[in-house]
Amino acid sequence: MEDEGCSIVLDVGSGSTKIGYSGDDLPLSVLPSVIVSAAPVSDSRDTPSRAQRPECRECYRGYDSLHPEDHATRDIWPVQKGQCQSTADLETLLHNVFRTELGSGAEAQRPVLLTESPSTTRARRAEAAELLFEGLKAPALSMCNTASLSLFAAGRTRGLVVECGAGAAHAVPVFEGYALAHAALRVDAAGRDVTLRLAQLLQQQHGSSGGSGSGSGGSAPLSLDVVRAIKERMCHVLPRGGGGAAAEEDIGAAAAAAAADMKYELPDGSIVRISGECAAEPAEVLFENKHGRGGLASAAAAAIAMCDEQVRTDLRGAVVLSGGTTMLPGFCERFAQELEAAIDGGSGGAAPAADGLVRRPLTVVPHARAREPGYTAQRKYAAWIGGSIVASLSTFRLLQVSRQEYEDAGAGALHRRCL
Ligand SMILES: Nc1ncnc2c1ncn2[C@@H]1O[C@H](COP(=O)(O)OP(=O)(O)OP(=O)(O)O)[C@@H](O)[C@H]1O
Ligand SMILES: [Mg+2]
Numbered sequence: 001m002e003d004e005g006c007s008i009v010l011d012v013g014s015g016s017t018k019i020g021y022s023g024d025d026l027p028l029s030v031l032p033s034v035i036v037s038a039a040p041v042s043d044s045r046d047t048p049s050r051a052q053r054p055e056c057r058e059c060y061r062g063y064d065s066l067h068p069e070d071h072a073t074r075d076i077w078p079v080q081k082g083q084c085q086s087t088a089d090l091e092t093l094l095h096n097v098f099r100t101e102l103g104s105g106a107e108a109q110r111p112v113l114l115t116e117s118p119s120t121t122r123a124r125r126a127e128a129a130e131l132l133f134e135g136l137k138a139p140a141l142s143m144c145n146t147a148s149l150s151l152f153a154a155g156r157t158r159g160l161v162v163e164c165g166a167g168a169a170h171a172v173p174v175f176e177g178y179a180l181a182h183a184a185l186r187v188d189a190a191g192r193d194v195t196l197r198l199a200q201l202l203q204q205q206h207g208s209s210g211g212s213g214s215g216s217g218g219s220a221p222l223s224l225d226v227v228r229a230i231k232e233r234m235c236h237v238l239p240r241g242g243g244g245a246a247a248e249e250d251i252g253a254a255a256a257a258a259a260a261d262m263k264y265e266l267p268d269g270s271i272v273r274i275s276g277e278c279a280a281e282p283a284e285v286l287f288e289n290k291h292g293r294g295g296l297a298s299a300a301a302a303a304i305a306m307c308d309e310q311v312r313t314d315l316r317g318a319v320v321l322s323g324g325t326t327m328l329p330g331f332c333e334r335f336a337q338e339l340e341a342a343i344d345g346g347s348g349g350a351a352p353a354a355d356g357l358v359r360r361p362l363t364v365v366p367h368a369r370a371r372e373p374g375y376t377a378q379r380k381y382a383a384w385i386g387g388s389i390v391a392s393l394s395t396f397r398l399l400q401v402s403r404q405e406y407e408d409a410g411a412g413a414l415h416r417r418c419l
Contacts, residue, residue, distance in 0.1 A: 008020075114144075117145070143419075160319045164325040183306035201278045323380070
Protein backbone atom coordinates (compact mmCIF):
# COMPACT_ATOMS: atom_id res chain seq x y z
CA MET A 1 0.00 0.00 0.00
CA GLU A 2 1.17 3.51 -0.72
CA ASP A 3 2.10 5.78 2.19
CA GLU A 4 2.81 9.49 2.34
CA GLY A 5 6.47 9.36 1.38
CA CYS A 6 6.51 6.52 -1.11
CA SER A 7 7.53 6.76 -4.74
CA ILE A 8 6.11 5.29 -7.91
CA VAL A 9 8.22 2.44 -9.31
CA LEU A 10 7.83 2.01 -13.07
CA ASP A 11 9.35 -0.74 -15.24
CA VAL A 12 8.29 -0.43 -18.88
CA GLY A 13 9.31 -3.64 -20.68
CA SER A 14 8.98 -4.71 -24.29
CA GLY A 15 6.13 -7.02 -23.27
CA SER A 16 4.65 -5.59 -20.09
CA THR A 17 4.69 -2.52 -17.87
CA LYS A 18 4.98 -3.06 -14.15
CA ILE A 19 3.85 -0.21 -11.91
CA GLY A 20 3.40 0.16 -8.19
CA TYR A 21 4.60 1.83 -5.00
CA SER A 22 8.00 1.63 -3.34
CA GLY A 23 8.12 -0.66 -0.32
CA ASP A 24 5.58 -3.09 -1.80
CA ASP A 25 6.57 -6.72 -2.44
CA LEU A 26 5.02 -6.88 -5.90
CA PRO A 27 3.82 -4.42 -8.53
CA LEU A 28 0.33 -3.03 -8.12
CA SER A 29 -0.38 -3.77 -11.79
CA VAL A 30 1.25 -5.55 -14.69
CA LEU A 31 -0.14 -4.35 -18.01
CA PRO A 32 0.78 -5.06 -21.60
CA SER A 33 3.06 -2.33 -22.99
CA VAL A 34 0.70 -1.65 -25.86
CA ILE A 35 -1.45 1.21 -27.08
CA VAL A 36 -4.18 0.96 -29.66
CA SER A 37 -4.45 3.46 -32.41
CA ALA A 38 -7.48 3.81 -34.61
CA ALA A 39 -6.76 2.68 -38.14
CA PRO A 40 -9.15 2.57 -41.08
CA VAL A 41 -10.38 -0.97 -41.79
CA SER A 42 -9.51 -0.49 -45.44
CA ASP A 43 -5.87 0.24 -44.63
CA SER A 44 -5.02 -3.43 -44.56
CA ARG A 45 -1.38 -2.93 -45.55
CA ASP A 46 -0.68 -1.17 -42.26
CA THR A 47 -2.92 -3.23 -40.04
CA PRO A 48 -1.14 -6.31 -38.75
CA SER A 49 -3.19 -9.50 -38.64
CA ARG A 50 -3.74 -11.03 -35.21
CA ALA A 51 -1.04 -13.60 -35.98
CA GLN A 52 1.48 -10.81 -36.62
CA ARG A 53 0.77 -8.87 -33.47
CA PRO A 54 3.51 -8.78 -30.91
CA GLU A 55 2.94 -10.73 -27.76
CA CYS A 56 1.44 -9.51 -24.55
CA ARG A 57 -0.32 -11.02 -21.60
CA GLU A 58 -0.10 -10.56 -17.87
CA CYS A 59 -2.76 -8.00 -17.04
CA TYR A 60 -5.67 -8.91 -19.18
CA ARG A 61 -7.80 -6.18 -17.70
CA GLY A 62 -5.75 -3.46 -19.40
CA TYR A 63 -5.38 -5.33 -22.62
CA ASP A 64 -9.00 -6.35 -22.96
CA SER A 65 -10.25 -2.85 -22.38
CA LEU A 66 -7.81 -1.51 -24.93
CA HIS A 67 -8.45 -4.14 -27.48
CA PRO A 68 -11.80 -4.19 -29.26
CA GLU A 69 -12.06 -7.08 -31.67
CA ASP A 70 -13.25 -4.93 -34.55
CA HIS A 71 -10.07 -5.08 -36.64
CA ALA A 72 -10.31 -1.30 -37.01
CA THR A 73 -7.44 -0.73 -34.67
CA ARG A 74 -3.73 -1.19 -34.75
CA ASP A 75 -1.57 -2.23 -31.81
CA ILE A 76 1.54 -0.18 -31.18
CA TRP A 77 4.29 -1.41 -28.88
CA PRO A 78 6.34 1.68 -27.97
CA VAL A 79 9.17 -0.41 -26.47
CA GLN A 80 10.79 -3.07 -28.60
CA LYS A 81 13.86 -5.13 -27.76
CA GLY A 82 14.09 -3.09 -24.58
CA GLN A 83 14.34 0.27 -26.40
CA CYS A 84 11.77 3.02 -26.82
CA GLN A 85 10.75 3.32 -30.49
CA SER A 86 8.65 6.47 -30.19
CA THR A 87 8.57 8.89 -27.26
CA ALA A 88 5.11 10.10 -28.31
CA ASP A 89 3.72 6.56 -28.21
CA LEU A 90 5.44 5.87 -24.89
CA GLU A 91 3.90 9.04 -23.48
CA THR A 92 0.44 7.85 -24.56
CA LEU A 93 1.08 4.47 -22.94
CA LEU A 94 2.26 6.03 -19.68
CA HIS A 95 -0.65 8.50 -19.53
CA ASN A 96 -3.00 5.50 -19.88
CA VAL A 97 -1.16 3.50 -17.24
CA PHE A 98 -0.99 6.38 -14.73
CA ARG A 99 -4.64 7.27 -15.24
CA THR A 100 -6.02 3.74 -15.02
CA GLU A 101 -3.72 2.39 -12.30
CA LEU A 102 -2.96 5.41 -10.09
CA GLY A 103 -5.83 7.75 -10.79
CA SER A 104 -5.31 11.43 -11.43
CA GLY A 105 -4.97 12.59 -7.82
CA ALA A 106 -1.96 13.26 -5.62
CA GLU A 107 -0.90 9.62 -5.74
CA ALA A 108 0.04 10.15 -9.38
CA GLN A 109 2.24 13.12 -8.44
CA ARG A 110 4.95 11.30 -6.55
CA PRO A 111 8.66 10.91 -7.28
CA VAL A 112 9.19 8.26 -9.94
CA LEU A 113 11.84 5.57 -10.12
CA LEU A 114 12.03 4.54 -13.77
CA THR A 115 13.95 1.42 -14.76
CA GLU A 116 16.10 1.49 -17.88
CA SER A 117 17.55 -1.27 -20.03
CA PRO A 118 21.28 -1.96 -19.54
CA SER A 119 21.83 -0.93 -23.17
CA THR A 120 20.10 2.45 -22.88
CA THR A 121 22.07 5.36 -24.30
CA ARG A 122 22.43 8.80 -22.73
CA ALA A 123 20.29 10.26 -25.51
CA ARG A 124 17.45 7.85 -24.77
CA ARG A 125 17.77 8.57 -21.06
CA ALA A 126 17.44 12.27 -21.76
CA GLU A 127 14.30 11.62 -23.84
CA ALA A 128 12.79 9.54 -21.04
CA ALA A 129 13.56 12.29 -18.52
CA GLU A 130 11.86 14.89 -20.70
CA LEU A 131 8.83 12.65 -20.99
CA LEU A 132 8.56 12.07 -17.24
CA PHE A 133 9.19 15.69 -16.18
CA GLU A 134 7.35 17.51 -18.94
CA GLY A 135 4.77 14.99 -20.14
CA LEU A 136 3.85 13.36 -16.85
CA LYS A 137 4.78 16.23 -14.52
CA ALA A 138 6.81 14.02 -12.18
CA PRO A 139 8.06 16.09 -9.21
CA ALA A 140 11.32 14.08 -9.04
CA LEU A 141 12.90 11.27 -11.02
CA SER A 142 15.59 8.66 -10.67
CA MET A 143 16.65 6.12 -13.23
CA CYS A 144 18.16 2.75 -12.38
CA ASN A 145 19.19 -0.01 -14.71
CA THR A 146 17.29 -3.27 -14.54
CA ALA A 147 20.42 -5.38 -13.93
CA SER A 148 21.41 -3.60 -10.70
CA LEU A 149 17.81 -3.68 -9.52
CA SER A 150 17.42 -7.40 -10.25
CA LEU A 151 20.55 -8.09 -8.23
CA PHE A 152 19.16 -6.11 -5.26
CA ALA A 153 15.97 -8.17 -5.50
CA ALA A 154 18.13 -11.27 -5.05
CA GLY A 155 19.70 -9.68 -1.95
CA ARG A 156 23.11 -8.96 -3.49
CA THR A 157 25.20 -6.05 -4.67
CA ARG A 158 27.87 -7.99 -6.60
CA GLY A 159 27.18 -10.55 -9.28
CA LEU A 160 26.51 -11.23 -12.92
CA VAL A 161 22.89 -10.54 -13.85
CA VAL A 162 21.49 -12.52 -16.75
CA GLU A 163 18.19 -10.96 -17.75
CA CYS A 164 15.89 -12.49 -20.31
CA GLY A 165 12.55 -10.80 -20.79
CA ALA A 166 10.22 -10.51 -23.78
CA GLY A 167 12.28 -8.46 -26.20
CA ALA A 168 15.95 -8.62 -25.29
CA ALA A 169 18.44 -10.41 -23.08
CA HIS A 170 21.52 -9.03 -21.34
CA ALA A 171 24.46 -10.32 -19.35
CA VAL A 172 25.62 -7.54 -17.04
CA PRO A 173 28.36 -7.63 -14.40
CA VAL A 174 27.41 -5.54 -11.36
CA PHE A 175 29.87 -4.43 -8.69
CA GLU A 176 28.76 -2.70 -5.49
CA GLY A 177 25.41 -2.02 -7.12
CA TYR A 178 26.82 -0.39 -10.26
CA ALA A 179 26.58 -2.05 -13.67
CA LEU A 180 29.97 -2.39 -15.37
CA ALA A 181 28.90 -1.00 -18.73
CA HIS A 182 32.12 -1.91 -20.54
CA ALA A 183 31.43 -5.61 -19.98
CA ALA A 184 27.64 -5.63 -20.44
CA LEU A 185 26.52 -7.70 -23.41
CA ARG A 186 23.21 -7.90 -25.18
CA VAL A 187 21.72 -10.91 -26.97
CA ASP A 188 18.93 -10.51 -29.49
CA ALA A 189 16.95 -13.58 -28.47
CA ALA A 190 14.31 -13.52 -25.76
CA GLY A 191 10.77 -14.59 -24.93
CA ARG A 192 9.19 -13.23 -28.06
CA ASP A 193 11.59 -15.24 -30.23
CA VAL A 194 10.62 -18.38 -28.31
CA THR A 195 6.95 -17.57 -28.98
CA LEU A 196 7.59 -16.95 -32.69
CA ARG A 197 9.49 -20.24 -32.99
CA LEU A 198 6.63 -22.09 -31.30
CA ALA A 199 4.13 -20.46 -33.70
CA GLN A 200 6.28 -21.63 -36.61
CA LEU A 201 6.44 -25.21 -35.29
CA LEU A 202 2.71 -25.32 -34.65
CA GLN A 203 2.16 -24.17 -38.20
CA GLN A 204 4.38 -26.93 -39.56
CA GLN A 205 2.79 -29.51 -37.29
CA HIS A 206 -0.79 -28.59 -38.02
CA GLY A 207 -0.70 -26.85 -41.35
CA SER A 208 -1.91 -23.57 -39.88
CA SER A 209 -0.37 -21.10 -37.50
CA GLY A 210 -1.59 -23.09 -34.57
CA GLY A 211 -3.81 -25.93 -35.58
CA SER A 212 -6.94 -25.31 -33.62
CA GLY A 213 -9.83 -27.68 -34.03
CA SER A 214 -10.53 -31.10 -32.67
CA GLY A 215 -6.94 -32.06 -32.17
CA SER A 216 -5.75 -33.23 -35.54
CA GLY A 217 -5.33 -29.73 -36.82
CA GLY A 218 -7.44 -27.02 -38.36
CA SER A 219 -7.08 -23.91 -40.40
CA ALA A 220 -7.91 -21.12 -37.95
CA PRO A 221 -4.71 -19.19 -37.24
CA LEU A 222 -3.72 -18.69 -33.61
CA SER A 223 -2.82 -15.25 -32.36
CA LEU A 224 0.59 -14.74 -30.81
CA ASP A 225 -1.24 -14.08 -27.54
CA VAL A 226 -2.54 -17.62 -27.58
CA VAL A 227 0.78 -19.07 -28.72
CA ARG A 228 2.48 -17.27 -25.84
CA ALA A 229 -0.04 -18.66 -23.37
CA ILE A 230 0.66 -22.15 -24.77
CA LYS A 231 4.38 -21.51 -24.40
CA GLU A 232 4.04 -20.44 -20.78
CA ARG A 233 1.95 -23.52 -19.96
CA MET A 234 3.71 -26.20 -21.97
CA CYS A 235 7.19 -25.31 -23.14
CA HIS A 236 10.33 -26.26 -21.27
CA VAL A 237 14.07 -26.33 -21.73
CA LEU A 238 15.93 -29.61 -22.12
CA PRO A 239 19.31 -30.17 -20.49
CA ARG A 240 22.42 -29.70 -22.62
CA GLY A 241 22.79 -32.52 -25.09
CA GLY A 242 19.08 -33.08 -25.61
CA GLY A 243 16.42 -35.42 -24.27
CA GLY A 244 16.46 -39.02 -23.11
CA ALA A 245 15.19 -40.60 -19.91
CA ALA A 246 17.71 -38.81 -17.69
CA ALA A 247 16.71 -35.57 -19.29
CA GLU A 248 13.09 -36.07 -18.34
CA GLU A 249 14.26 -36.36 -14.73
CA ASP A 250 16.49 -33.34 -15.04
CA ILE A 251 13.85 -30.94 -16.25
CA GLY A 252 12.21 -31.25 -12.85
CA ALA A 253 8.74 -31.93 -11.58
CA ALA A 254 7.11 -28.81 -12.99
CA ALA A 255 8.43 -29.44 -16.46
CA ALA A 256 7.51 -33.10 -16.33
CA ALA A 257 3.95 -32.14 -15.40
CA ALA A 258 3.87 -29.67 -18.24
CA ALA A 259 5.34 -32.22 -20.64
CA ALA A 260 2.74 -34.79 -19.67
CA ASP A 261 -0.11 -32.38 -20.41
CA MET A 262 0.27 -32.02 -24.15
CA LYS A 263 -3.16 -30.58 -24.84
CA TYR A 264 -4.10 -26.94 -24.68
CA GLU A 265 -7.72 -25.90 -24.70
CA LEU A 266 -8.50 -22.73 -26.58
CA PRO A 267 -11.16 -20.27 -25.36
CA ASP A 268 -13.57 -21.66 -27.99
CA GLY A 269 -13.20 -25.18 -26.55
CA SER A 270 -11.08 -26.58 -29.35
CA ILE A 271 -7.87 -28.40 -28.50
CA VAL A 272 -4.30 -27.84 -29.65
CA ARG A 273 -2.05 -30.88 -29.28
CA ILE A 274 1.66 -30.41 -28.91
CA SER A 275 4.39 -32.97 -29.46
CA GLY A 276 7.31 -33.27 -27.02
CA GLU A 277 9.64 -31.85 -29.64
CA CYS A 278 7.36 -28.89 -30.18
CA ALA A 279 7.38 -28.15 -26.43
CA ALA A 280 11.17 -28.31 -26.07
CA GLU A 281 12.50 -26.95 -29.35
CA PRO A 282 11.41 -23.28 -29.23
CA ALA A 283 13.58 -22.40 -26.22
CA GLU A 284 16.67 -23.57 -28.11
CA VAL A 285 16.72 -20.14 -29.81
CA LEU A 286 18.03 -18.78 -26.51
CA PHE A 287 21.13 -20.98 -26.63
CA GLU A 288 21.81 -21.00 -30.37
CA ASN A 289 25.04 -19.79 -31.85
CA LYS A 290 23.84 -17.44 -34.58
CA HIS A 291 26.01 -15.55 -37.06
CA GLY A 292 29.12 -16.42 -35.05
CA ARG A 293 27.55 -14.92 -31.91
CA GLY A 294 26.79 -17.29 -29.09
CA GLY A 295 23.58 -17.44 -27.11
CA LEU A 296 22.89 -16.17 -23.63
CA ALA A 297 25.36 -18.46 -21.83
CA SER A 298 28.21 -17.53 -24.20
CA ALA A 299 27.42 -13.85 -23.60
CA ALA A 300 27.49 -14.45 -19.84
CA ALA A 301 30.88 -16.19 -20.05
CA ALA A 302 32.23 -13.39 -22.26
CA ALA A 303 30.93 -10.71 -19.87
CA ILE A 304 32.74 -12.39 -16.95
CA ALA A 305 35.91 -12.69 -19.02
CA MET A 306 35.88 -8.94 -19.70
CA CYS A 307 36.20 -8.09 -16.00
CA ASP A 308 39.23 -8.02 -13.71
CA GLU A 309 40.10 -11.30 -12.06
CA GLN A 310 39.06 -10.09 -8.58
CA VAL A 311 35.67 -9.04 -9.85
CA ARG A 312 35.34 -12.32 -11.75
CA THR A 313 35.45 -14.22 -8.48
CA ASP A 314 32.40 -12.30 -7.23
CA LEU A 315 30.63 -12.74 -10.55
CA ARG A 316 31.15 -16.50 -10.56
CA GLY A 317 29.83 -16.62 -7.00
CA ALA A 318 26.45 -15.09 -7.98
CA VAL A 319 25.07 -15.47 -11.50
CA VAL A 320 21.56 -14.14 -10.96
CA LEU A 321 18.80 -14.93 -13.46
CA SER A 322 15.96 -12.48 -13.94
CA GLY A 323 13.08 -11.81 -16.34
CA GLY A 324 10.00 -13.77 -17.37
CA THR A 325 11.70 -16.04 -19.88
CA THR A 326 13.95 -17.55 -17.20
CA MET A 327 10.72 -18.99 -15.72
CA LEU A 328 10.68 -21.67 -18.42
CA PRO A 329 10.97 -25.00 -16.59
CA GLY A 330 14.49 -26.36 -17.00
CA PHE A 331 15.97 -22.95 -17.88
CA CYS A 332 18.15 -22.66 -14.74
CA GLU A 333 19.62 -26.16 -15.14
CA ARG A 334 20.38 -25.74 -18.82
CA PHE A 335 21.81 -22.26 -18.39
CA ALA A 336 24.11 -23.45 -15.60
CA GLN A 337 25.33 -26.34 -17.77
CA GLU A 338 25.95 -24.10 -20.77
CA LEU A 339 27.77 -21.53 -18.66
CA GLU A 340 29.99 -24.15 -17.01
CA ALA A 341 30.88 -25.46 -20.45
CA ALA A 342 31.67 -21.96 -21.68
CA ILE A 343 33.88 -21.07 -18.70
CA ASP A 344 37.23 -22.78 -18.28
CA GLY A 345 36.28 -25.82 -20.33
CA GLY A 346 33.58 -27.06 -18.00
CA SER A 347 35.17 -26.53 -14.58
CA GLY A 348 32.95 -23.53 -14.03
CA GLY A 349 36.01 -21.62 -12.96
CA ALA A 350 36.72 -23.86 -9.97
CA ALA A 351 39.79 -25.56 -11.49
CA PRO A 352 43.21 -24.32 -10.41
CA ALA A 353 44.17 -21.28 -12.46
CA ALA A 354 47.61 -20.43 -13.82
CA ASP A 355 48.58 -18.78 -10.53
CA GLY A 356 47.66 -21.94 -8.62
CA LEU A 357 44.62 -20.44 -6.87
CA VAL A 358 41.36 -22.36 -6.91
CA ARG A 359 38.67 -20.06 -8.23
CA ARG A 360 35.28 -19.73 -6.63
CA PRO A 361 32.80 -22.27 -8.06
CA LEU A 362 30.01 -21.12 -10.30
CA THR A 363 26.73 -20.41 -8.51
CA VAL A 364 23.60 -19.79 -10.57
CA VAL A 365 20.72 -18.17 -8.68
CA PRO A 366 18.13 -19.53 -8.35
CA HIS A 367 19.77 -22.92 -8.12
CA ALA A 368 17.94 -25.61 -10.07
CA ARG A 369 17.17 -27.64 -6.95
CA ALA A 370 18.21 -25.71 -3.85
CA ARG A 371 15.57 -22.99 -4.13
CA GLU A 372 16.31 -19.54 -2.71
CA PRO A 373 13.42 -18.54 -0.50
CA GLY A 374 11.76 -15.43 -1.85
CA TYR A 375 13.56 -15.12 -5.15
CA THR A 376 12.67 -18.22 -7.15
CA ALA A 377 9.27 -17.22 -8.52
CA GLN A 378 9.77 -13.49 -8.11
CA ARG A 379 12.54 -13.25 -10.68
CA LYS A 380 9.84 -12.56 -13.22
CA TYR A 381 9.44 -9.12 -11.61
CA ALA A 382 12.98 -8.86 -10.24
CA ALA A 383 13.74 -5.43 -11.75
CA TRP A 384 10.54 -3.92 -10.35
CA ILE A 385 11.07 -5.53 -6.93
CA GLY A 386 14.65 -4.21 -6.81
CA GLY A 387 13.27 -0.74 -7.67
CA SER A 388 10.76 -1.01 -4.86
CA ILE A 389 13.58 -1.87 -2.41
CA VAL A 390 15.90 0.93 -3.58
CA ALA A 391 13.16 3.55 -3.55
CA SER A 392 12.26 2.73 0.03
CA LEU A 393 15.81 3.24 1.36
CA SER A 394 16.54 6.45 3.24
CA THR A 395 19.48 7.06 0.86
CA PHE A 396 17.19 6.99 -2.17
CA ARG A 397 16.96 10.78 -2.25
CA LEU A 398 20.64 10.81 -3.27
CA LEU A 399 19.60 9.21 -6.57
CA GLN A 400 16.69 11.57 -7.15
CA VAL A 401 16.72 14.59 -9.42
CA SER A 402 14.04 17.15 -8.61
CA ARG A 403 12.10 19.03 -11.24
CA GLN A 404 13.94 22.22 -10.22
CA GLU A 405 17.35 20.56 -10.68
CA TYR A 406 16.25 19.22 -14.05
CA GLU A 407 15.09 22.65 -15.14
CA ASP A 408 18.42 24.16 -14.03
CA ALA A 409 20.86 21.50 -15.24
CA GLY A 410 18.93 19.39 -17.77
CA ALA A 411 19.43 15.64 -18.19
CA GLY A 412 23.09 15.98 -17.14
CA ALA A 413 21.88 15.90 -13.54
CA LEU A 414 20.39 12.46 -14.19
CA HIS A 415 23.48 11.04 -15.91
CA ARG A 416 25.47 11.86 -12.79
CA ARG A 417 23.05 10.25 -10.40
CA CYS A 418 21.57 7.25 -12.13
CA LEU A 419 22.39 3.74 -10.94
N1 LIG B 1 5.99 -18.94 -16.67
C1 LIG B 1 6.58 -18.57 -17.81
N2 LIG B 1 7.16 -19.50 -18.62
C2 LIG B 1 7.76 -19.10 -19.76
N3 LIG B 1 7.83 -17.84 -20.20
C3 LIG B 1 7.27 -16.90 -19.43
C4 LIG B 1 6.62 -17.19 -18.20
N4 LIG B 1 6.15 -16.03 -17.67
C5 LIG B 1 6.50 -15.04 -18.53
N5 LIG B 1 7.16 -15.57 -19.58
C6 LIG B 1 7.68 -14.83 -20.74
O1 LIG B 1 8.54 -13.79 -20.27
C7 LIG B 1 8.45 -12.68 -21.15
C8 LIG B 1 8.15 -11.43 -20.35
O2 LIG B 1 9.18 -11.24 -19.42
P1 LIG B 1 9.44 -9.80 -18.78
O3 LIG B 1 8.21 -9.29 -18.17
O4 LIG B 1 10.66 -9.97 -17.94
O5 LIG B 1 9.80 -8.96 -20.09
P2 LIG B 1 9.63 -7.38 -20.34
O6 LIG B 1 10.15 -6.66 -19.15
O7 LIG B 1 8.23 -7.06 -20.74
O8 LIG B 1 10.55 -7.18 -21.62
P3 LIG B 1 12.09 -6.72 -21.77
O9 LIG B 1 12.69 -6.68 -20.39
O10 LIG B 1 12.72 -7.77 -22.64
O11 LIG B 1 12.03 -5.39 -22.43
C9 LIG B 1 7.35 -13.00 -22.16
O12 LIG B 1 7.95 -13.46 -23.37
C10 LIG B 1 6.58 -14.12 -21.49
O13 LIG B 1 5.95 -14.97 -22.42
MG1 LIG C 1 12.09 -6.17 -18.50
